[in-house]
Amino acid sequence: MAISEKGKVLLAYSGGLDTSCILAWLIDQGYEVLAYMADIGQEEDFEAAKNKALKIGATQVFIEDLRKEFVEDLVWASVQANCLYEGVYLLGTALARPVICRKQIEIAVREGCQFVSHGCTGKGNDQVRFELGYYALQPDIKVIAPWRDPAFFNRFPGRPALLEYAAAKSIPVVQTASKPWSTDENLYHISFEAGILEDPAVTPPKDMWKLTVDPEDAPDTPERIAIHFQNGIPVKVVNTTDKQTVHRDSLDLFLYLNALGRKHGIGRIDIVENRFIGIKSRGCYETPGGTILRAAHVDLEGLTLDRELRRLKDQYAQRLSEIIYNGLWYSAEREFIMASVESSQATVNGVVNLKLYKGNVIIEGRSSPNSLYDAKIASMDEAGGFNPSDSEGFIKIQSIRLKAFREQKQLLPGNH
Amino acid sequence: MAISEKGKVLLAYSGGLDTSCILAWLIDQGYEVLAYMADIGQEEDFEAAKNKALKIGATQVFIEDLRKEFVEDLVWASVQANCLYEGVYLLGTALARPVICRKQIEIAVREGCQFVSHGCTGKGNDQVRFELGYYALQPDIKVIAPWRDPAFFNRFPGRPALLEYAAAKSIPVVQTASKPWSTDENLYHISFEAGILEDPAVTPPKDMWKLTVDPEDAPDTPERIAIHFQNGIPVKVVNTTDKQTVHRDSLDLFLYLNALGRKHGIGRIDIVENRFIGIKSRGCYETPGGTILRAAHVDLEGLTLDRELRRLKDQYAQRLSEIIYNGLWYSAEREFIMASVESSQATVNGVVNLKLYKGNVIIEGRSSPNSLYDAKIASMDEAGGFNPSDSEGFIKIQSIRLKAFREQKQLLPGNH
């Protein structure tokens, strides 16, 4: 039958065994398959992967460098909002998905593909994130998710079946010792899950971690940096120890923070988290640069944001983190929250001084041209235009409802 | 005039210069003064302070060991709720106040005092916390706050005036080199503020920190512990490195965690925070044991709490932290939140394994008899009663409103 009988599919391709088999299988099913690889900073031999895809039968291969838009569109938004999922996770995988989806849909539309496809499993978050992105950007797109299709997953119940199929299709397989866990990597972070990590009581092995050195192996001498922010976005990083390294470009400075975080063992976590599909899973993550940036940004907001604004923003940051985690970047609710978050960042300008040392990000001071801190009024040593008797009135007024509540309680049965 | 002409005052007395002068001054004003000292774990020679108070003229001195009730009533509640003010501060000062107030009011009522008094300044949070506690517990109590009374603060515009008055009143003054900052200490934490810290750009000097060693000076060898929780409360701490130290008593185990935190340089922060009275201030804090406990408790909740419950609880926790910070422990809103928080802790049972190393609290695994984690369903390697096609339905349903939103947007002017 003709190759494109069923139409054209744009497959998110990684070069690995799974998506290579999917590529071949989709061709078997009668689709014309175009392959798409997003460079979001992961370690990868893109050229080799491209040749592999062409060899398997992809009619075109698109390799897209999305690193800068990943940093500027997603990572910076997350920094501005101080996103953190379930109080600990910096959302590295989730943040990359909207950028990957967007380009995939753009290419699919441009190339006339009726279908997009991916290699995500049926139990994870990524299938949700990819597909909600696809549908949100192109409501009539059709999605092929082989790992949820019995025709596929019954045929390939495990790795041996994939290897056998790869051999039959002459798909080259790199003979690497398989790790007892799986990973997802981009320039923001790497995740580890599955395999031996599936027992949440097990300590991850020392050699699992990849983007950071073990804090125990990090330098014995701390290193100091200054991060400069404008509108809540880092615009300059200066190494105040070597007094010469300076980075200003968004991607450069982010990669430099990554390098520093890696060297000093910063940004490892190990958690049990809640997937969108209602399953608890155990994940380990390394987010070196992101961990440094978040600490600095939160600190600068302490100096520059009004108290009540900050409380509202912190509440909406929790919600935004869920929105991003759940793959709902392209949603009305994300736009709604970001409208406020962005408006709040006009004053988040200034510099934060940090010390990096064996896993620690230590704040050593901060300053801002838009500080709300008033040394005179804060001082315990001078009056500073502050009348202490105002405090008395403030307290007395605050106490009114507490007194009423006490009296109310005393009248309740059992409270006398 | 007779000593008690104006009535009886129960003064929260610290033994220091300020409250000693206040004691003498209140007597001068015609009050009978009783002194009250709360032992909440701070470093203090209580016996010497008692004698000093009596010598100055206190008619009675009450020294109360509140350490256990501080831990069990306040610290444990904060651990259960994962309280954290403005995303960073563990609330060490604020948590002690309700315990101190409660005993002070109890004694004041018992001893027939019409007044209570304290030595807090007019710009800080503590005046608010003490007085809201007083009024909430005993609505008709009268409060004397000398540092807000012009008769007092105009007479004592600075330390020299206090020293002169002390000399005149034969109040012994300990000749310690005055530190260029002020502190508040209890068994949960120590705070540093004012003085040289009033410039938020200044790095705190190395010799300021008191409850923890500098991470750089901490042992090069990590130490491992296991914390056992029951209903979200730590009930056993085991040193899994020495394999013999075990603590079960609430106060003992908390002090042991403090000692470990101190040794490994854990729990230092340096922030600009928002006081209840609307001023930004800069504070440094050390909370060694509390930092370890919070990390462990949050982690165990990852394993044992339902996702949606946890989100609600995290929202409540932010609000509860503000309530505690603002001195509103004895309020309807605190009781409202704690009713839910306590109900949620029935399943927070289990053990968390931790590694302590140079400022880091590293989670190394956790387990619980009430885990919500289902290895079979979470596994990427087996179906586990999970039908992948369910995910497809889930995603399709989730996408309905995203598609509608996209179509809506495309009709708006400027979106085509």
Place this chain on the structure above:
Amino acid sequence: MAISEKGKVLLAYSGGLDTSCILAWLIDQGYEVLAYMADIGQEEDFEAAKNKALKIGATQVFIEDLRKEFVEDLVWASVQANCLYEGVYLLGTALARPVICRKQIEIAVREGCQFVSHGCTGKGNDQVRFELGYYALQPDIKVIAPWRDPAFFNRFPGRPALLEYAAAKSIPVVQTASKPWSTDENLYHISFEAGILEDPAVTPPKDMWKLTVDPEDAPDTPERIAIHFQNGIPVKVVNTTDKQTVHRDSLDLFLYLNALGRKHGIGRIDIVENRFIGIKSRGCYETPGGTILRAAHVDLEGLTLDRELRRLKDQYAQRLSEIIYNGLWYSAEREFIMASVESSQATVNGVVNLKLYKGNVIIEGRSSPNSLYDAKIASMDEAGGFNPSDSEGFIKIQSIRLKAFREQKQLLPGNH
């Protein structure tokens, strides 16, 4: 084949055409079918329906009067929390589901049924509510939802196919003029949707409404009642116009409020709402007694709840309303919220006086033994222990951060 070859199904049976055909069809498929009817106050000839089910082939029929537990377990909880979905809908259908599910599962377990079944469509909320209830109460129960099963819905594409099948199976069909909308009724409310209502611009016809008279046709003379609450629950309703009618029993008093609401045209709404499955739908509802009760309860809380508690409670009520709407009654998050809500109701005691008139529920006064209202302190005519200069301090302290914010803004570009 033997009747129970495939096992036993407990079918939620209504006596109507759909569930009668489902009953017959399930028997056709080889199941033994038991029928279950919940009396939640809807208009129904239960005896006739029972005979019909038996005639069709049900091996047993269970008719359960759940009216009292519906009122006491669900309606009262909703009254305590002031539940309201999307600011307008009193959740009448959603509130009935947990009671119906619970009894269905109880019977299914007792009778050894492996399956439960219902006649809900595949686009609505009720399928979700029923099934989440089933799974939450009995995780290993199996659910048969014929209207989502192609074998069923393809065989019965419309009413004629059902009628034909009914004829073939000798299922008696009542010849009522079919209404151009569908309804769901219980003692709390009735809903109208679908059919001609599917155009949200269309005004519902006057003869659609069933549980209330048109306000235009309601009596020209108002009627007054007093509702007495204990712990936020109505315990007595007195007609203060006729000065003799009094109801104290939960079910009686609720039905009496319904009768009054009906008579005075109270509780109609017409909205476009968001279903859990992401579809917008248009619904009209009548909730006569519930509308009166909510107005009275909210009003009494104004008198008896602390301000800050009330704000928290109002936030959680919004979330609770979503939880109930989405069929998540049997969830950790509902228990979490209700723990706080219930704790808050200890002071919600007292009486509210109301006037009912042509669609209006008019509050005419309220009183409580646990009032937080202090006439002396509230009075504009006397000082009431209130020192006006306290307000000055309160305002000055509140203004500190506003002033700082103004000064900060003036430094931003474009603000001078």
Place this chain on the structure above:
Amino acid sequence: MAISEKGKVLLAYSGGLDTSCILAWLIDQGYEVLAYMADIGQEEDFEAAKNKALKIGATQVFIEDLRKEFVEDLVWASVQANCLYEGVYLLGTALARPVICRKQIEIAVREGCQFVSHGCTGKGNDQVRFELGYYALQPDIKVIAPWRDPAFFNRFPGRPALLEYAAAKSIPVVQTASKPWSTDENLYHISFEAGILEDPAVTPPKDMWKLTVDPEDAPDTPERIAIHFQNGIPVKVVNTTDKQTVHRDSLDLFLYLNALGRKHGIGRIDIVENRFIGIKSRGCYETPGGTILRAAHVDLEGLTLDRELRRLKDQYAQRLSEIIYNGLWYSAEREFIMASVESSQATVNGVVNLKLYKGNVIIEGRSSPNSLYDAKIASMDEAGGFNPSDSEGFIKIQSIRLKAFREQKQLLPGNH
């Protein structure tokens, strides 16, 4: 002494007894006093008041028509956000304050006044609202609040003392029968409080209400209108009963809605509310046009806003209502929230049809060019691109955590 010895005061003047005496008293104290009257739609003879102020000794009198900016800047924002304080109050007094303050500060600055003054009492919300507005707009302004100044309030302990002073100063006093309550009126609403209303159990007398007829006296025939919105703001009101009245100008259409609300008895409430200063007070309010507008706007949002956006917006609206009530319009938190609210209104376009009848605002249908409602997908009669089996997957996925929670509960003591 010279008239301006102490400087210039701009007094918010009403023409009544209180502010007339304040005017005279301030002059007595040595201030030059300028009088300022804001026309926000209240009933008032501004010319007479002006002459009175000049006669008493004001050196200048400013009468400012702020009606349009009140409607466009404050009322419209409140409509967009659906503001409602404590679930019932439309914030009529609070909304007027920012407009009055802003002009007062503008004039004070322009005229070189060091002081502003007002006639608010020391127990109410308005002192807070005015002064927080003053300070937020002009941080170094000085405020004179005579009713909080013992020199004033001790001299004028009641109405007779004011009358005596007025006589001595030849201040004309209008001999109106004093009402046993006090009011605040503007074009949005009127409030009633104090006097006989201070007992929350007392029903307000029929002749108290001023801006609306009693629903019992309203026409027996309903009247229908259509309100057209653009970006959440009403831009056209059409009377669909008389088929000819049309209003498009912001002020005109608002006043027309007021007239309709008045005629049909719409917008009365009677509540116990929480003042910012912690006192509960009882207030009655009439907000005729605002009540109609809110109902219409909420309804249109049902059709045009995404579900999750709406939930966030509803949460924000609760907080915004508190912000406005508390006089914090000129704050960082208000700007933060309004950034999102405004961004959300781009799609709130369309028309809502309403019936007005004896206190009822009845929605009769709505439509929008930006509707999110999809009749095809919502329909119970057709598949509409909706696959019922998707719902099954959706439900199954949602049930995963509920099942886990049930199993967890069963293991807890006391749950078997």
